[in-house]
Amino acid sequence: MIHSLLAVYYREMLIMRRRLTRLIPSWSVSPLLYLIAFGYAMGKHVEIDGHSYMEFLIPGLIAMNSMTQSFAIASEINIARFYWHIFEEIQAAPVSDLSYVAGEVLAGITRAILSTTVILILGTIFGVNLSCNFMFWLGVLLNSFVFSSLAVGLAMLVKSHGDQVLLTSFVITPMAFLGGTFFPLENFPVWGQNLIHILPITHAAKAIRAASLGNTPQISSYVVMAATGCLFFVLSVMCVKKAKD
Amino acid sequence: MIKVENLNKIYKSVHALKDINLHVKKGELFAYLGPNGAGKSTTIRILTALTNPTSGTVSINGFDIKNSGFAFFKSNSIKSRQQCGLVPQSINLDQELSVYENLTIHGLLFRMGKSERNKKIEELLSYVDLSSRKESLVKELSGGMKRRLMIARALMHSPSVLFLDEPTVGLDAGMRRKIWGLIKKIQQQGTTIFLTTHYIEEAEFLADRVAFLDTGTILVVDTPSNLMSRLGTWALDRLIEDKMEPIYFSNREEANSYIASQNESFTLRRVNLEDAFLSMTGKKVK
């Protein structure tokens, strides 16, 4: 079990290492743009709960980025499955569905953690020092667990890479903007707030922000993320079968 | 070694395999011959647990390939997979990784230890003549090299059965001969080989036994020499109304006396497996 999990993970890491020189710039570009556009241009005079807008924004960016980057594992899986047919090589090997999903999820989490580090470095350059304590990293970890599990499951269900792109723009992109990443949720109408509170990304943004600004995050956020992650993970394992035929 | 009973596979609109029964013996080289769309790849995909059969049973070395029970851990199918090596029809290597990395990942997937892995990699790369390309990225290899790498990869975990799905498709004549030699060599090491092809001469050259498959049905299973001797040993090709109609003779004298009785000229040739196939199916394979 652990052996084949590591094999799946190792493969993703080898591919990622080859691409690292392209990935790091791509991880930096969009946070950089947000920081310049929202942080500098708009946020000079904005203050939220006693913090500068930049301090508010960076944890949000980290929540958003750990979501999109861990979800991006779906593209890797799809490319391997539809263009390179690697999925068959793994399926023909003595690898259980559980090990396969666990290996891919772990790869998604690793990707999210690396891109989070990139943002933290950018933040330092912009003069924002967050406290990266245990609860902060736990938030990042659980958030990427939720979205890489979701990604693997959806990657098993789609019939082409095009469908995947569609899912990303309908599921992930809206969440990226709504989940309390760029602006405080208090500005929304109540029904909207309730709706948004169902999204796991909202809990991630809240938890990561509270932890990184030195406040005490709500344990319930972590519980919601862990539970959602586990649910998606189990569903993903059940979806692997569906990817055959 | 491989046992298939009453196997059926139905895709939404296609009945791809109809009541297939097969028994491949240990150490045998079994060729599965049929035209495009006959169901060759589907059979291999079922035998290697990539696709589930609609009905019927399949076992490899005594292990049922179907997963019994809960999907999380599938012990039976995992045991049968450990026994099998697969070279699929389409190239499925990691193009962005090196030859060495591709083989290493395969070794890891099959739970091989590091020293065992590296020893096997050296051994197999020299076996398929790719030692000098160990560090090359797969995307920099030629088509023939990729095929040979796929064969090497399938042999990494020393499978007792090797499935080859059209291993020489798209290769030039020289490379094809080379791969034939390689396949023979693998068989001599004691590996059972299940090979699909639509090149008749490939089956004739390599196989101990051949199955003719046409639109999902096995027409006949026998040794190439038995299949050919059903027709005779010598053949003459006649042209009758735009169609080539061979006549078969059991010995050379008969054939010669037939030629003498006609006032055309014929070229006498040996009966080959293609004759056997055509007389069974009434159509051309390629």
Ligand SMILES: Nc1ncnc2c1ncn2[C@@H]1O[C@H](COP(=O)(O)OP(=O)(O)OP(=O)(O)O)[C@@H](O)[C@H]1O
């Ligand atoms: N995933 C699939 N979904 C639906 N039909 C399929 C699928 N795979 C194969 N088929 C159908 O099953 C039949 C057998 O296909 P298969 O790929 O096994 O043929 P083959 O003998 O390998 O042919 P080729 O020589 O072209 O590789 C074909 O009619 C094909 O259209």
Ligand SMILES: [Mg+2]
């Ligand atoms: Mg085929």
